[in-house]
Amino acid sequence: MFASLVLGAGPPVDLDWIRTSLLSERQTAAAQIDMVTPFFSRARSFLSRVAVALAVVVAGSAGGSSAVAAGPDAPLGTVRQQVHRAKSELQKQVTLGDYHASAYHPTAIVERIHALESAAAWAELCAAFGELADDELELFEDEVRKPDHLSRLSCAPALLRRIDAYWRAAAGRLAEAHPLSAAPAQLESIAIPVDLGRDGVFTDGLLAEGQIAITFDDGPHATRTARVLEILRVAGVRADFFEIGRNAAAHPEISRQVAAAGHVVGSHTFSHPDLGKLPERHAESEIESGEASVSLALGRPVTEVPFFRFPYGAKTPAEMLFVQKRGNTTFFWNMDSQDWKIRNPHQLFLNVLQQLDRARRGIILFHDIHEQTVIVLPHLLQELRVRGFKTVVFVPQGSVKYRD
Numbered sequence: 001m002f003a004s005l006v007l008g009a010g011p012p013v014d015l016d017w018i019r020t021s022l023l024s025e026r027q028t029a030a031a032q033i034d035m036v037t038p039f040f041s042r043a044r045s046f047l048s049r050v051a052v053a054l055a056v057v058v059a060g061s062a063g064g065s066s067a068v069a070a071g072p073d074a075p076l077g078t079v080r081q082q083v084h085r086a087k088s089e090l091q092k093q094v095t096l097g098d099y100h101a102s103a104y105h106p107t108a109i110v111e112r113i114h115a116l117e118s119a120a121a122w123a124e125l126c127a128a129f130g131e132l133a134d135d136e137l138e139l140f141e142d143e144v145r146k147p148d149h150l151s152r153l154s155c156a157p158a159l160l161r162r163i164d165a166y167w168r169a170a171a172g173r174l175a176e177a178h179p180l181s182a183a184p185a186q187l188e189s190i191a192i193p194v195d196l197g198r199d200g201v202f203t204d205g206l207l208a209e210g211q212i213a214i215t216f217d218d219g220p221h222a223t224r225t226a227r228v229l230e231i232l233r234v235a236g237v238r239a240d241f242f243e244i245g246r247n248a249a250a251h252p253e254i255s256r257q258v259a260a261a262g263h264v265v266g267s268h269t270f271s272h273p274d275l276g277k278l279p280e281r282h283a284e285s286e287i288e289s290g291e292a293s294v295s296l297a298l299g300r301p302v303t304e305v306p307f308f309r310f311p312y313g314a315k316t317p318a319e320m321l322f323v324q325k326r327g328n329t330t331f332f333w334n335m336d337s338q339d340w341k342i343r344n345p346h347q348l349f350l351n352v353l354q355q356l357d358r359a360r361r362g363i364i365l366f367h368d369i370h371e372q373t374v375i376v377l378p379h380l381l382q383e384l385r386v387r388g389f390k391t392v393v394f395v396p397q398g399s400v401k402y403r404d
């Protein structure tokens with residue numbers, strides 16, 4: 001799981017990271033790399049390493065020589081055991097970083113099966129999914145929806161019907177407990193200009209009592225980001241989005257949609273690694289290429305994408321210095337929705353209200369990639385209005401793009 005491959009003179013490239021993050025996108029990844037490489041030379045060496053490592057992975061898979069085992073004798077357990085473990089694994093993790101690194105994260109489980117390129121393994125996966133409760137199956141939704149997986153999972157249409165019905169019911173229960181009024185809440189957001197000339201680091205944003213900055217990380221998502229945008233538009237709310245470069249490269253039109261709607265788009269590295277654990281040069285490549293991918297998606301110079309957030313909030317003193325030196329304003333948060341972990345919309349709603357009532361001001365962290373986040377958002381905006389909170393959005397000072 002932690003095999004590392006050193007390519008050329010660059011920093012080590014984690015083969016499993018490449019496999020997990022890019023294998024299911026291999027049809028399009030090479031084209032994206034070709035497309036973006038001429039545009040930002042700072043990221044070129046990093047992307048070249050990704051391309052080389054990707055070729056190794058693809059060649060390995062094509063030859064059927066995968067070293068990844070998911071069979072009955074594998075140390076991680078049978079396919080069935082692994083799939084059944086996904087929910088308890090989520091529940092036991094305290095941090096998102098640990099969850100992403102887990103061998104029992106749904107992405108890790110399904111990618112191990114994918115790497116086998118075995119119809120029998122996919123059939124075993126379908127059988128295991130069939131045994132899961134809805135709230136366990138839901139964890140695998142994004143994996144099931146990936147085109148490379150969809151085409152191999154004969155049970156996918158039936159699974160997705162179940163998952164859709166599960167979310168409809170969960171949304172219905174929240175709406176029953178906390179009904180939305182017929183006229184959606186109107187909030188509007190005050191823009192707070194950020195002086196880019198200073199070494200800015202924001203945790204609670206030094207906001208006044210009652211001021212809340214809503215932030216979304218890890219998008220853009222193929223379908224959920226647009227739904228978030230529509231909910232914000234109806235409420236008149238603007239937010240700060242911190243996009244993963246890889247996702248912005250996959251969905252540049254959605255990145256542009258976010259910016260066109262008046263939101264501020266910052267970057268969040270290229271592939272969302274834990275920068276606290278990476279060698280410095282590799283971490284710097286991640287930061288630079290993430291920002292370059294987002295700016296390319298938006299069609300703006302990198303100087304127009306000055307806001308940055310460390311994945312998991314994890315950083316080293318040297319990395320903090322690096323982002324400050326290159327003129328980034330860095331955002332953390334003082335309220336965490338925990339929307340990666342709290343999958344039940346009603347529970348998520350209550351947790352966010354508790355966070356808001358406790359802190360009363362500051363920056364709240366969401367992810368626009370989760371279904372439960374989309375479901376709770378209109379309810380939360382209504383509660384903000386009812387409780388008299390004001391929403392604010394941080395904007396780079398002097399940027400023509402964000403002038404009111």
Ligand SMILES: [Zn+2]
Pocket residue numbers: 217218268272311312
């Ligand atoms: Zn993140």
